[in-house]
Amino acid sequence: MAPAKLKRHLSSKHANLQSKEKNYFERLLNNQMNQRKHFKKIVTISDKAQIASYKVAEIIAKQLKPHTIAESLILPACSEIVQIMFGDDAKKRNYENSAFRRYNKKQNYTHVR
Numbered sequence: 001m002a003p004a005k006l007k008r009h010l011s012s013k014h015a016n017l018q019s020k021e022k023n024y025f026e027r028l029l030n031n032q033m034n035q036r037k038h039f040k041k042i043v044t045i046s047d048k049a050q051i052a053s054y055k056v057a058e059i060i061a062k063q064l065k066p067h068t069i070a071e072s073l074i075l076p077a078c079s080e081i082v083q084i085m086f087g088d089d090a091k092k093r094n095y096e097n098s099a100f101r102r103y104n105k106k107q108n109y110t111h112v113r
Contacts, residue, residue: 048085055080 002007011018056077 053080055084071110 017024059077059080
């Protein structure tokens with residue numbers, strides 16, 4: 001848009017913003033770009049969840065079992081889900097030192113005493 005028309009549009013349609021500095025509008029633009037990036041991440045995760053769901057259904061179908069006995073297939077299915085959602089590195093991580101394990105051990109110890 002031409003600068004003259006842009007200035008006229010600002011004064012006629014957005015009179016309350018006319019006194020704002022240039023960096024105010026730049027900050028608004030940066031915030032909008034960050035929101036777009038965040039929304040794209042959410043959509044990407046949703047697509048990965050869909051792929052993981054199909055992989056779980058494939059595992060169940062390959063076993064030729066009804067869905068009611070899918071409990072025996074949960075471990076391989078969860079393995080596929082973790083691999084798809086978080087990549088190969090998540091399967092290799094060791095969670096022995098996680099806060100959850102420490103909390104669990106503490107709870108078990110206090111329960112026994």
